[in-house]
Amino acid sequence: MHQLLIVDDQSALADDLADMLPWAQIGVDVVHRAYSGKDALELLYEHSIDVVVTDIRMPGMSGLELIAEIKRNWKHVKYILLTGYADFEYTQQALQLRTSDYLLKPVEDDELLEAVRRALDELEREWKDVASTQRAIYALREQLPKLREYLLLDLLTGKQSPAAGPLTRKLEMYEARIRLGAPFRMLLLRIDEFPAGTDAAGEALLEYALTNMAAEWFGGRMSLWHAKDAHGFIVCLLSPRIRPGSHEDAAEDNAEADDWVEKQTFQLQRAAKSYLKLGISALAGKSGSFPEEVSTMYQSAVASFRHFIGRDAELFVSLAKEPERGELQALGELYRTPTLGSLLETGQWEAAEDRLDAIFKELEEEWRGSQEHVLETYFTIAASIASLIHRNKRWLADTIGDDFYAVAGGQPMLTVGELRSWTMRVVASYRRSVSSGDKVSRSSIIRKVQEYIAQNPGTASLQTISASVFLNPSYLSKIYKLETGEGISDYILRVRMELAAGLLAQSPDKIYEISVMLGYQKPSYFIQLFKKHYGMTPQEYRNKLEG
Secondary structure, rough: EEEEEEEEOOOHHHHHHHHHHHHHHHOOOEEEEEEOOOHHHHHHOOOOEEEEEEOOOOOOOOOOHHHHHHHHHHOEEEEEEEEEEOHHHHHHHHHOOOOOOOEEEOOOOOHHHHHHHHHHHHHHHHHHHOOOOOHHHHHHOOOHHHHHHHHHHHHHHOOOOOOOHHHHHHHHHOOOOOOOOOOEEEEEEEEOOOOOOOOHHHHHHHHHHHHHHHHHHHHHOEEEEEEEOOOOOOOEEEOOOOOOOOOEEOOHHHHHHHHHHHHHHHHHHHHHHHOOOOOOEEEEEEEOOOOHHHHHHHHHHHHHHHHOOOOOOOEEHHHHOOOOOOOOOOOOOOOOOHHHHHHHOOOOOOHHHHHHHHHHHHHOOOOOHHHHHHHHHHHHHHHHHHHHHOOOOOHHHHHHHHHHHHHHHHOOOOOHHHHHHHHHHHHHHOOOOOOOOOOOOOHHHHHHHHHHHHHHOOOHHHHHHHHHHHOOOOHEEEEEEEEOOOOOOHHHHHHHHHHHHHHHOOOOOOOOHHHHHOOOOOOHHHHHHHHHHOOOOOOHHHHHHHH
């Protein structure tokens, strides 16, 4: 569907044309009206208008002046002139401005409807030419666009050296319209939704149609160089067009250029939705210098896209406007007691799975997949798994296989999905390792001891534990200390203190009730142990959480 703008200083006439004609019959679903050229320009900046019908004679800005301004800023808007003066001079100027039609007042309803329909048909033909399947197929088959895409990907990932000699030769060979030292802006586009029923081949064609449309939209002022990265973003480098016969890029005012890029991107979103039926999100970066800042600005843009847009759809963010990050808060589920490491250590597999689900849900819903929080979670989980495996006297590479190299190679997870998949595999590998080791080593005894303590934190003691595993208390104590490096009583204390912290944070129970629950009949002794362990009393700990 399309949007129409009617401009006439006679408000009654503009309102009559807007309200009384059956515009929906020719595909117009929104009709705007303005009573001056200035008002019309404001509406054009705010809405994705396809056709403008304007009177010629208006105070302030005439219809011809309005069309000239539209032509400078909105390349694909069609315009129709209305006038009560059958003046050849006006007709001549209208022809020079390439108006879609020139109608004399009073215009017949059918005549105006037909003129607007013809303008819309002309607009449809133009966009079909820009985003046609044939053009997309041709772009896919051509070698130079693919070579340029591969070169840009290498620059983004740092595989291509920014050294002047080799890069300059490739830029000239591949006809990339950007020079060393030229200013550029990075634009990230993500297709959020394809039309229903689109197959893989159709998606590829629509992606190329979108890039063709973007090149057309920005092409009046900037050259566009694009590539699709491994994360599914269409990465566009926008650089000022080189003047004919010049070896230098056109100078630009950064603030004005930022505003222009923002307006063009907003209009591109509307056009993609209207003509390609694609919902897209976009992020525009600040100005940088080519090529030395390409890789760092790309990494920053990807992280910012995930932080500010995340899983939301059809949004636009401009880093030039310093978007609001919001108040930073610590992750909750990752550090809630008992911790994930404690749950895995004691073999509470179902509870550990529930905790991981809660951790990933928090990352997705509260932090929208923020890369900073994904990295924090990754490093914390990786450290816990590594510690557990080493304490069980095993090698990481032997226990978790190829997933070890994600840790050793310094290649952290970038998305919640990647982190979830990696974590589930690693935990499953660790669990299998523990299960097989229990059958052939002292680890079986240690595991039974820790499971008993987890199930009986308030009554567990060396005597009750040794009875449960049918071993002499002295012998059990030595085995446990030898295998874990920690005494049983120290482990019991640690488990109780973690449980206490969790109860203080999550339950309304009084401190003396928690004390008894954990096996301490004297609350004063429990308070003393808690303070020694956490550096504050239970009440101070609870007050801190509530404050």
